Amino acid sequence: MREVDVLVAGGGPAGCTTAAAMAQLGLRTLLADAGQDRRKQLAGELLHPIGVEELTAFGFSEVLRSGGAPIIGFAVVDGEKTALLPYAPGNRGLGIEHHALVTPLLDVLEKRGDVEVRRRSRVALVSDGPDGVEVTLSREGQSERVRTRMLVAADGRASPLRRSLGIAEQHVRLSTMIGVMVEASALPHAGRGHLFIGGPAPVLAYPISDSQARVMVDLPLGSSPERVRTEQEILSGVPEPLRQAILVALQREAPLVASNDTRIMDQVYKGHVVLVGDAAGCCHPLSASGMASAVRDARVLHRVMAEASNDVPRALAAYARARRPANRTRIALASSLYEAFSSDAGEMAALRSGLFRYWERSPTGLRISMSLLSTRETRMSVMAREYARVVAHGLLALGAGGVRAVQGPRRAMHAGALLVASALPHLRTAMAGVVEDRILALPAPHVPAADEPLAPSRASASRS
Ligand SMILES: Cc1cc2nc3c(=O)[nH]c(=O)nc-3n(C[C@H](O)[C@H](O)[C@H](O)COP(=O)(O)OP(=O)(O)OC[C@H]3O[C@@H](n4cnc5c(N)ncnc54)[C@H](O)[C@@H]3O)c2cc1C
Structure with missing residues (x-):
């Protein structure tokens, strides 16, 4: 053999x-x-x-x-608002x-x-x-x-x-993804991965060569690609000329399809x-x-x-x-972001507003977010801290009447309570991760090699 x-x-x-x-x-x-x-x-x-x-x-x-095409960071676009998240200086990704x-x-x-x-x-x-x-x-x-x-x-x-x-x-099946190719010039920000979160579900796009870009539209499970053409509301978070480019691509070619899972x-x-x-x-x-x-x-x-x-x-x-640790942080981050970006609930609109409020006020926050997304930063403690900051900014945005989907003090209070309640499971997972990181950082228990003589046990050592 x-x-x-x-x-x-x-x-x-x-x-x-x-x-x-x-x-x-x-x-x-x-x-x-x-x-x-x-x-x-x-x-x-x-x-x-x-x-x-x-x-x-x-x-x-x-x-x-x-x-391929060099990537310098991400652009997150929510209607009129755009946050540019940079990779660390000198770092380049590839599309x-x-x-x-x-x-x-x-x-x-x-x-x-x-x-x-x-x-x-x-x-x-x-x-x-x-x-x-x-x-x-x-x-x-x-x-x-x-x-x-x-x-x-x-x-x-x-x-x-x-x-x-x-x-x-x-295993959780999340959604169906369809992907088409468009001209890279249709992307609003050259050299960046894009996340459009202003519509009913996230749309992802990035250049994959000098001239082409991939766009992926996240649809409810089991949706047919046809849905993007018949329910154009799905692309409401995507600005022109990209939106038109997606529709033209869907007429021209059968999109690629994949399921998204955790x-x-x-x-x-x-x-x-x-x-x-x-x-x-x-x-x-x-x-x-x-x-x-x-x-x-x-x-x-x-x-x-x-x-x-x-x-x-x-x-x-x-x-x-x-x-x-790295894998757990990455999955927790993607799960919490997907929930925030794909739900039309008032508390998730508040979380999205909190994210932009935080990014507008903190260039460091922009950098740390990119670092977490790109898995350069893997510590659960950092993710937990950033998540808590975004929730706090979400509550402040609600208090200031700055969440368009939630108007009036009563609705804002209700959404605030739901935001805190929805954040708790994520924060609990994150805190459990922080504790586990500390335990994993302790010296590993010794696993003897196959040919290693067994050390005398304490009892036999003290007997001898
Ligand atoms: C819609 C979508 C978009 C994504 N976008 C991104 C992105 O932009 N960036 C990113 O980093 N990741 C992205 N990912 C995730 C990325 O594609 C995967 O993480 C990556 O491909 C995993 O690589 P892998 O080698 O583990 O598995 P795979 O790429 O799935 O490769 C598995 C291989 O195993 C082979 N195989 C299966 N069974 C056997 C067997 N019994 N014996 C021998 N060979 C076998 C298969 O033929 C295949 O070649 C995306 C995923 C999806 C679904």
């Missing part, structure tokens, strides 16, 4: 970077990808600076140079068509030769024993058994491997199998953080494997601890 150190299942951003990371450690690495057609997929196209930096560090800089970013990652790995790449090959788990995992690789009716010391499940958010391990998840896993490893990227958790794409998070997983796995001298059980216990 064929034997390798690491077998990576999945050739998306998470799988390719993890395979590169494991090869950098000198491990015999095989990557098998089932080969989904990325041209037909609506998925990640805005890569935050941290993702650009990590892809460069893992040797994929030629892919980043091959196209690029999904297949143009991801397909060449596999090509680079194959060309470099330090990772064996199997295309159109599907991985299935056979067994997990004390020394590693046995899997089958299937391609066009042929199958081969492979034994690996570690199996990396980078097989996307539906992750068949995660399911076959029986790892439980909390998935939180109970575990990110089991035995010798570890989950990375979307397989380990995902959230609504309004923060465009999925790919940055996927390559961060590769970085964390690289570090813990190096620190544990490639001892898989020790490394995976450390991986679960190390990746948790």
Whole structure:
């Protein structure tokens, strides 16, 4: 039977970077990808600076140079109001068509030769024993058994491997996304990711080349794309000429469609199998953080494997601890923002007003918000503090009669009470996260290596 150190299942951003990371450690690495057609997929196209930096560090800089458009930050647009959120000075993200970013990652790995790449090959788990995992690789009716010391499940958010391990998840289906291509000149702010939040649901847009931009419209679950044309109120938060450009694009082409989900896993490893990227958790794409998070997983796995001298059980216990804070903060942020941006309730209108009131008064607030969205800032304590500030500004906006959807003192008081009530679960989650961050920062319990002699227990030590 064929034997390798690491077998990576999945050739998306998470799988390719993890395979590169494991090869950098000198491990015999095989990557098998089932080969989904990325041209037909609506998925990640805005890569935050941290993702650009990590892809460069893992040797994929030629892919980043091959196209796309530089991104300098976000523009959040709510009717007449616009907030420009900057990346840190010198930081650049990249907007690029999904297949143009991801397909060449596999090509680079194959060309470099330090990772064996199997295309159109599907991985299935056979067994997990004390020394590693046995899997089958299937391609066009042929199958081969492979034994690996570690199996990396980078097989996307539906992750068949995660399911076959029986790892439980909390799964919430949020909405349906449709995506079309428009001319980049239709975007109001060049070089920025855009979030239009003045309509019934958020609309996302970003340049993906010098001349083109992707626009994604968030629709209620199960909606057909036709709804954007028949209910033009849906685009009421999008200014001209972009709104017209979306409608023209919808007449010209069938849009790409995807579902938006939140998935939180109970575990990110089991035995010798570890989950990375979307397989380990995902959230609504309004923060465009999925790919940055996927390559961060590769970085964390690289570090813990190096620190544990490639001892898989020790490394995976450390991986679960190390990746948790950043991932939990990212999912909590996306969930609270999606709620604020997609609801027409008075208290959420107040929260949106609070956000703009805060940003208008605090250039630092603009920077920290961008830092949280782009996953550069991962501390739950920072997210909790910023969220509380926005709620406070929302209450002040209500008090000053500055929330258009909530007029009159009685309605403002009612909306204020509901705003506080709606903020409490988010703040509770955030505070629990702060406490957990503190606990995770304590030294990890020692997991003995397989060949390490057991230390005498206290009782036997005191007896001797
Ligand atoms: C509408 C939408 C917009 C988004 N926009 C952004 C954005 O702007 N920025 C951003 O950073 N993120 C965005 N994301 C999220 C981003 O697309 C994902 O986070 C990212 O693609 C996850 O990468 P991955 O490698 O974990 O999984 P995937 O990209 O899903 O790759 C999984 C791979 O595993 C393969 N596979 C599956 N099963 C097997 C098997 N059994 N054996 C072998 N291979 C297998 C598949 O063929 C596939 O190639 C968006 C997501 C959606 C839905």
